[in-house]
Amino acid sequence: MCEPPELAGPGFINLRLKDDWITEQINAVSSDKRLGVEPVSKPRTYVIDYSAPNVAKPMHVGHIRSTVIGDSLGRTLKFLGHKVISDNHIGDWGTQFGMIIYGYRSFCDDAAYQAAPVQELARLYRLVNQLVEYHDDRPAQAIQQKLSETETHLQRQRAVEPTGDKKADKALRRLEGTLNELQKQQGELERNKVTLEADPTLGPLLVDHEDIGQAVLKETANLHSGDAKNLALWKEFLPPCREEINKVYRRLNVTFDHTLGESFYHDRLALVVEDLRARGIAIESDGAICVFFGDDEPPMIVQKKDGAFLYSTTDLATVQYRLETWQPDAILYVVDHRQSLHFDHLFATVRKADLPDLELQHVSFGTVLDDSGRPYKTRSGDTVGLESLLDESVARALQVVSENDDAKPGGAELSTQQREEIAETVGIAALKYADLSHSRTSDYVFSYDKMLALSGNTATYMQYAYARVQNIFSRGKIEVGRLRADPSPIMITEPAERALTIMLLRFSEALALTVADYRPNMLTNYLFELAGQFSTFYQQCLVLKADTAEQRVSRLKLSDVTSRVLRQGLTLLGIDVVDKM
Numbered sequence: 001m002c003e004p005p006e007l008a009g010p011g012f013i014n015l016r017l018k019d020d021w022i023t024e025q026i027n028a029v030s031s032d033k034r035l036g037v038e039p040v041s042k043p044r045t046y047v048i049d050y051s052a053p054n055v056a057k058p059m060h061v062g063h064i065r066s067t068v069i070g071d072s073l074g075r076t077l078k079f080l081g082h083k084v085i086s087d088n089h090i091g092d093w094g095t096q097f098g099m100i101i102y103g104y105r106s107f108c109d110d111a112a113y114q115a116a117p118v119q120e121l122a123r124l125y126r127l128v129n130q131l132v133e134y135h136d137d138r139p140a141q142a143i144q145q146k147l148s149e150t151e152t153h154l155q156r157q158r159a160v161e162p163t164g165d166k167k168a169d170k171a172l173r174r175l176e177g178t179l180n181e182l183q184k185q186q187g188e189l190e191r192n193k194v195t196l197e198a199d200p201t202l203g204p205l206l207v208d209h210e211d212i213g214q215a216v217l218k219e220t221a222n223l224h225s226g227d228a229k230n231l232a233l234w235k236e237f238l239p240p241c242r243e244e245i246n247k248v249y250r251r252l253n254v255t256f257d258h259t260l261g262e263s264f265y266h267d268r269l270a271l272v273v274e275d276l277r278a279r280g281i282a283i284e285s286d287g288a289i290c291v292f293f294g295d296d297e298p299p300m301i302v303q304k305k306d307g308a309f310l311y312s313t314t315d316l317a318t319v320q321y322r323l324e325t326w327q328p329d330a331i332l333y334v335v336d337h338r339q340s341l342h343f344d345h346l347f348a349t350v351r352k353a354d355l356p357d358l359e360l361q362h363v364s365f366g367t368v369l370d371d372s373g374r375p376y377k378t379r380s381g382d383t384v385g386l387e388s389l390l391d392e393s394v395a396r397a398l399q400v401v402s403e404n405d406d407a408k409p410g411g412a413e414l415s416t417q418q419r420e421e422i423a424e425t426v427g428i429a430a431l432k433y434a435d436l437s438h439s440r441t442s443d444y445v446f447s448y449d450k451m452l453a454l455s456g457n458t459a460t461y462m463q464y465a466y467a468r469v470q471n472i473f474s475r476g477k478i479e480v481g482r483l484r485a486d487p488s489p490i491m492i493t494e495p496a497e498r499a500l501t502i503m504l505l506r507f508s509e510a511l512a513l514t515v516a517d518y519r520p521n522m523l524t525n526y527l528f529e530l531a532g533q534f535s536t537f538y539q540q541c542l543v544l545k546a547d548t549a550e551q552r553v554s555r556l557k558l559s560d561v562t563s564r565v566l567r568q569g570l571t572l573l574g575i576d577v578v579d580k581m
């Protein structure tokens, strides 16, 4: 593979790939449908649990992030030859149904419900949620408790003689910061209450529905214990709510092999708890059934004192079902980092059942933030709001596409309809790519401008690079079928050709890195570098006007491989390309 090694100063040995070797490899890749990526020798079965919004409840940006990351990991693993089963574990059985059942009985606007059921249910959910929160003292008490603790600490800290010690100083300032933050939270809570009380429609309801918290729990419990009326309402509400989510999936071009929501596991929960007890994994403590993990760790509750089962119980039943049904080698959970304790406990419990070969991964991700560093919220904060997020991105993409088209030296070349179709692809791609290109474990700031920029690490830039190659082909009236069949090989003479080729040969390495720790940004980074390398090549090497016919074919072939790798890579990210922009 390499030229003779060279010593490059103390401690360094340079290895330089032989031009012949590179040339041979790229010609093989050029005629390979899989672009040099060999399927794995030992395929595994992966279950991927992603998206999983709670239906009838505001879906938030985090659910898009989960959807997009999960989808791209699934596509990549499948391309590498693994078996992938996607399962959307939707929340279709939780307290939100108690809320909307209560809301439906107490506040439903029948005409509005007939006209647009999901919107009305979302309104009822928000309304009931507001009332429940108003009457729930626990958050205020928790803040109060922390406030007094912090005050005590602070007094103690202040009483210490000032020593000029930097550490003590820092601790003092940190405590003051905490106190400040808590006071702010307390103030905000208080202000919200006052605003609600002053509201002409909500104000009176607050008084009339004082016990709403309990009532909602009762409705949920009735649903769970099979009450016919609540079950009938649940069956009525579920389809329109599911359809609302499906609309988003259709636009994102995401599908699932299974959508087994929480309700699917309801009948299995009692058995799960019984089984855990029989094996001594769960024990009773203060009336509740818990799994313990050692003295310093809080336990995981699997059944409450009042007999209710929890999120954790459902997840245990889900693992059991997946193992029985699909015998996976790995289960990946693409879920918000705030649930890491839950998954630690879930996995630790499953491990107690001794399954040495099963890989369980919480593929966690950070929060999407707004300009001021707070979790990003859509304007209306509900499912409809989430769709408006897609609409906004597409509208802005249309602007970018139109401006770009208008500025073409030969005049605009796209019809209004073409512009709109391209904008849909570009707008959705920009949203997806923003989620994928940031390291999944970090938070990132949501910005339409940044994600639709024509330069930088964006989908728009990548789609543009792809369209550019198509443009070269159409200007040169190149027929790719004929080009690929041309026996004249790719030859490497210029440094830019060499650099581009090496980049192309690294595609399978990029995919391996992507699945090693389930990080799609490894793939976006690679594609970004590849697009950059192509740009340099295109600046430095004449393609259509190359010196000789052989060189022209060689460079066209290199451009063709680049566009295929870009396209394949983007497809694995769930991103479509366009031929013109």
Ligand code: ARG
Residues within 6 Å of the ligand: 049, 051, 052, 053, 054, 089, 090, 091, 315, 318, 333, 335
């Ligand atoms: N429905 C949950 C939520 O919106 C996410 C579920 C994730 N999957 C799971 N098996 N727990 O927070």
